[in-house]
Amino acid sequence: MNATGEPRPVLKSPGHSGRRRDAFVSLCSGLPGGPTAVVAALLVLMPVVLPSRTMATEILIFAMATLACNLLLGYGGLLSFGQAIFFGSGAYLSSLVMMHGGFGLLPALLTAAVAGAILAALVGALAIRRTGIYFVMMTLAFNQTAYFIAYTLSDWTGGDNGLLDVPRPPLTLFGVTLADLSDATAYYVFTAVLFFLIFIAVRKVIASPFGSTLIAVRENEARAGALGYDTRNFKITAFALSGAVTAPAGALYAMLLNFAPLENIQLSMSENIVIMTVIGGTGSLLGSLLGAGSWVIISDILAEIWPRWLILTGGALILIVLYLPGGLWGGVESLMRRFRGGGTPHAPDGIPNNDGSTAQPME
Amino acid sequence: MLYLFQVLNGLGLGMIYFLISAGLTIIFGLLNFVNFAHGAFFMLGGYLCWSLTELTGSFWISLLAGPPVVALLAWAAEVTLIRRIYRLPHTFHILVTVGIALILQETTIMIWGPIGKSIPVPDGLQGIVTLWNFAYPTYRLFLIAFTALIGFALWYLLERTRFGGLVRAGSESTEMVALLGTNIHRLFARTFALGVGLAGLAGILSAPIRGIHPFMGPEVLGVAFVVVVIGGMGSFTGALLGGLLVGLVQSLMSTIWPEGASLMIYGTMAAVILLRPYGLFGRA
């Protein structure tokens, strides 16, 4: 590397000096009312347009997990193949405290959130002892660890059979029952409200000093350190927040299915969450909803016709990485920009690099 | 005696892990490329072994023909797709190879079905060898000897041949090798094929012991990552010692706490990371 503008080593990955002007994408600033209004509108529309309330609920649950993954990948540049640890643990823990501890709905979700945050901070603290690919490999290895733990503790988790008869208690607050959620519509409304609150919260987090610094750490970790930031603390906090959102998503999923399968904590679940994030678009929160939505809808349609539809997902992932690194949402935005003509620069887009820079393919 | 049995098992298993990790690490060393499809190619090796053995009736033919087929597939993937993404950050490598792994896994299910298969121990290696009063399965003994031979051949290839010299020089400086007039594209494609071929070979060798199923890829990938996190990426010796360590831990644990044997592999990794963040042989 040098500062004199000589060509960089041809076959090594681009470092900090790569120019990525195209990486500026407006965060849907062109939309009326901004992203929050768009999400609100979508939450109302989804149950009307989609074939079932259950499907709409499933989309929102995975969108929560994707949102949390996006916080790590899109804003922190941390590619985690360990998200299923938090998703699965959230499912198991909330189910167990409901089944054996007599916990109600909100306390169970809160337990999942707190446990998810602690677990994620632990996993994050260990994994970020190494950077770059080692970091990614370790998140994957930790996911395997969690899987084997869940498999071994079959007395609690049900092992291969999964945890059966997970309840879906009514929504109560201070002993007052507010709503019975056994009906699919009621459960959708509850999930939608929760999703909306989480969406707003994550937006706030990104616009906070923490969020802006997290982006800085992703962009250039060495510089962030030189400016006085202990970058490890920012990464660990990002993990904790991610876990605090992912685990309740797992809990909601178990209540939706009345069942907590072992798959929830498998590596393939982590992969799915990452794929939804990338396909939807990293670094944009609406992209997460789009990613989760298209995944659930496509899997629902294709699973009937062609059980091996995951081949398409693999292909889609490759194509997106090569040709549309901003994901589907990035594609939508560039279309909108073409119609409207420009937007204001906001958060950068594109799949971030582990060594702390965003990059776009050569094409 | 039980422990000797398990130590030998651990050696065999460890050598399998070594082959997988060595492939991963050779590719990373020269190409600076992270192959998350490595486990899927291992699985493919196992399935090719099954099909070729069914087809020809001989394990030996599959052992001979299987790795080249896997390597050829890897070569094709390199030439058509992977070559185009070397320049991109590691995150892109990971996502693209995760995509490849998914495609391989689902294609395997499409061709061979979702249920696992077992492969008979090859002719001539069935039964046991008895030394004094210690009995040990012949195939497992063969496995240790054969993988040791492959390991030696690999060492010879990397350290004593022109190809190996180029791979090692290229790991230090790709431009230097290019300046020396080597066709760097060809070198990269061959190295990728070699590394992935090793995973295929490992898949074939372990098939008669552990059977095959379409979801074994991620499992193997996880173990390979533990080995390279312990031993250090890009290090041949690290892959060997890391592989043996993991193999021995897993094998010895399986007598003490069978359900937790796999778990212990990851426990070992966590311990190494806590005590020596850069691995047993790694430097900052």
Next chain:
Amino acid sequence: MNDRHILTTENLSLSYGGFRAVDKVNLRVKRRTVHSVIGPNGAGKTSLFHCLTGGRRPTGGRILFKGEEITDRPAHARAASGMARSFQITSLFQNLTVRENLRLASQGRDGNGALVFWRSVNARKEHVEFADSIMERLGMVRKAAVAAGDLSHGHQRLLEVGMALCGKPELLLLDEPTAGMGVNDIPMMTDLIADLGKEYSVMLIEHNMGIVMAVSDTITVMSRGGVLVEGKPEEVRADPRVREAYLGEVA
């Protein structure tokens, strides 16, 4: 303890295997002066700089900053104690705007205080204001909304120094601030550094002799890891050993 010196090193050494990149270097940087370190290629300037910023752990000797030992402190802790650095290879947040770069640099003073995720960035007005004041000083107000990666090289170098200033440091460590700059941009940087020397303590590592002679109060010449000569610019210029060291490089 001598209060006139903001930074001192005692027998600072850094070896790679058997090679002594930095060999028992004793430096004393006076407050509110520009102290430059020069030397031919391979003299150990960059290794010395790494030791000072916390990029490398010295293999021997001590570093004292404001009288406190900081030899083993990590980079972010040095920044927190009032030391700021620029990078030889431009190291900016390429995709973020000039203003955001400077705001982040200013916010760096909060250290872990920046972990608050429940408040808005706008709650900390002082950082935006400070960033704007630095932007003015750099003469880059018009570039506020431009992505750092889109700036000209000269402006990137300026921003690089500006980010270091945002930490309100007592000591500025500048690593070849003119590296790769065009001839036309250099006076802009020279003026800035000379100006900074009145307010801050500046330690400058530089290749360009013209700049060093123009802005420095003290010059340390390094050769083969050690200190060859130290003195005022005119003394250094006249010293035959310096000439020899540089000529040796050419021959």
